[in-house]
Amino acid sequence: MPATAERQRAIFSFEIFPPKREMPMDTVYRTLDELTDLEPDFISVTCGAGGSADGSNHRTIEVASAIQNKYHREGIAHLPCIHFSRADVLAMLDELEANGVRKILALRGDRVPDLTPKEDFHHASDLIAFIRAHAKDRFQIFAACYPEGHIEAPDLDTDIGNLRKKVDAGVDRLISQLFFDNAFFYDFLNKARKAGINVPVEAGIMPVTNKKQIERMVTLCGATLPRKFQRVLAKYESQPEALREAGIAFATEQIVDLLAHGVDGIHLYTMNNPYIARKISESIRTLL
Numbered sequence: 001m002p003a004t005a006e007r008q009r010a011i012f013s014f015e016i017f018p019p020k021r022e023m024p025m026d027t028v029y030r031t032l033d034e035l036t037d038l039e040p041d042f043i044s045v046t047c048g049a050g051g052s053a054d055g056s057n058h059r060t061i062e063v064a065s066a067i068q069n070k071y072h073r074e075g076i077a078h079l080p081c082i083h084f085s086r087a088d089v090l091a092m093l094d095e096l097e098a099n100g101v102r103k104i105l106a107l108r109g110d111r112v113p114d115l116t117p118k119e120d121f122h123h124a125s126d127l128i129a130f131i132r133a134h135a136k137d138r139f140q141i142f143a144a145c146y147p148e149g150h151i152e153a154p155d156l157d158t159d160i161g162n163l164r165k166k167v168d169a170g171v172d173r174l175i176s177q178l179f180f181d182n183a184f185f186y187d188f189l190n191k192a193r194k195a196g197i198n199v200p201v202e203a204g205i206m207p208v209t210n211k212k213q214i215e216r217m218v219t220l221c222g223a224t225l226p227r228k229f230q231r232v233l234a235k236y237e238s239q240p241e242a243l244r245e246a247g248i249a250f251a252t253e254q255i256v257d258l259l260a261h262g263v264d265g266i267h268l269y270t271m272n273n274p275y276i277a278r279k280i281s282e283s284i285r286t287l288l
């Protein structure tokens with residue numbers, strides 16, 4: 001399971017999203033006040049798929065820079081590329097570098113209705129090769145992987161073949177899509193290692209706290225909801241507090257099992273909810 005024979009402590013990191021353009025920024029800073037207290041190894045900041053076209057990248061840069069300079073933790077900027085031109089990417093890299101942010105999660109992103117892709121980048125691998133060519137090793141590059149296969153891929157083996165191309169283009173670490181059944185992650189990891197993918201892989205865990213939220217996510221990314229979790233959702237769907245605590249317990253159990261299997265890291269999709277991040281951090285901190 002470990003990428004190298006000499007295992008290091010598992011990484012523990014968070015994902016947050018910046019507020020929408022019309023919303024004030026202070027909400028995210030209140031969230032960060034609490035999340036940074038939990039001393040994650042890094043915090044990644046999502047970027048709307050519209051990228052430079054709708055200006056969502058500016059808020060991503062602003063929040064990632066604040067994580068780095070105001071909170072003195074490692075910030076990672078997500079960069080979904082299909083709606084970016086090469087010039088947009090270079091401008092974003094310059095701004096991030098000027099602010100001391102040296103970690104990028106390089107993504108393709110998804111098509112946005114009514115927005116024509118810019119055609120400079122078709123896959124995340126195009127973006128990764130471009131960043132490596134222009135910025136050499138000045139950025140650490142992260143990329144996404146999919147334990148159950150990406151929703152557009154015909155099957156997991158094909159997706160892993162494409163993942164290998166992406167990693168070969170210059171990826172340092174992978175972060176996985178959310179999953180609720182660890183068996184998918186272990187099977188994916190075995191196949192990825194056999195395919196020669198040797199970079200560390202962090203397991204993406206989303207604590208479920210709301211039935212609608214999870215049904216939306218599952219439809220979008222195709223993750224399987226195990227029977228035992230469907231039962232929890234059905235029983236507690238109209239009791240928000242009980243569902244939240246059940247979601248935290250389920251995610252914690254998943255993480256304990258992943259850590260016992262020697263996973264390289266846990267990436268918590270916090271949904272900007274410090275309460276949930278704190279409860280999970282407190283339970284697993286000594287296990288890392």
Ligand SMILES: Cc1cc2nc3c(=O)[nH]c(=O)nc-3n(C[C@H](O)[C@H](O)[C@H](O)COP(=O)(O)OP(=O)(O)OC[C@H]3O[C@@H](n4cnc5c(N)ncnc54)[C@H](O)[C@@H]3O)c2cc1C
Pocket residue numbers: 045046047048049050078079080105106107108109110122123124125144145150151152153158159160162163165166175176177178204
């Ligand atoms: C950890 C994580 C964070 C994310 N953050 C964001 C975010 O902030 N903003 C956002 O908009 N989206 C985000 N996403 C969603 C992501 O943009 C979508 O899942 C998107 O559909 C695929 O992005 P990718 O970078 O994995 O694409 P790619 O690696 O380009 O893969 C997309 C599809 O193309 C196939 N493929 C890849 N390379 C090739 C190739 N060379 N030839 C043929 N086929 C190929 C793959 O098998 C896959 O089916 C995130 C996803 C994850 C897992």
